[in-house]
Amino acid sequence: GEDVEQSLFLSVREGDSSVINCTYTDSSSTYLYWYKQEPGAGLQLLTYIFSNMDMKQDQRLTVLLNKKDKHLSLRIADTQTGDSAIYFCAESRSAGNMLTFGGGTRLMVKP
């Protein structure tokens, strides 16, 4: 079945850039997503990218997609303490289809 992998933990200093990486196995993935989970809150969609794109920028967020290597990354510029959370990448074959999530990367931002 489809598999999505992420590293478990990332620690950065406030003001630095954070890069969270994700790999996936499903070559039929059409949409790739980044979700954010803050303590006590539900997952929130941060951004998504179509598989025919290789980059998408949204304010401090930059998503890079290497479809050949099935590698997705999320770069957060000027990381703030409020960015501390768990970040999940996910993929789906269509816009309304089920999501397959990675295990989540816990981002810790030190002041």
Add this chain to the structure above:
Amino acid sequence: GAVVSQHPSRVICKSGTSVKIECRSLDFQATTMFWYRQFPKKSLMLMATSNEGSKATYEQGVEKDKFLINHASLTLSTLTVTSAHPEDSSFYICSARVGSSGRPGEQFFGPGTRLTVL
């Protein structure tokens, strides 16, 4: 943004009892709701997809007679864990989708329910 609530947020029950978890979309009508199970340091595992007024579609390996899902209205879905055992202890999360509108793949997630079975 759209809000999804879950109740209860935490529940502790004895082995053999049944537990019902409610998932409500508070300010929108959810044509589709999803139930996930989250294991420590592991990803969310989709358990089932439910559409209002029809039977839920369960993922492979999920026992439909153990995890009863009822999507009775466009704002409410319930998950009942029947005859719960300690191995059912987990974090259960629901999400809701608004038809075909919204951003692709956007599901609005509830805050989750921590189930502990003694």
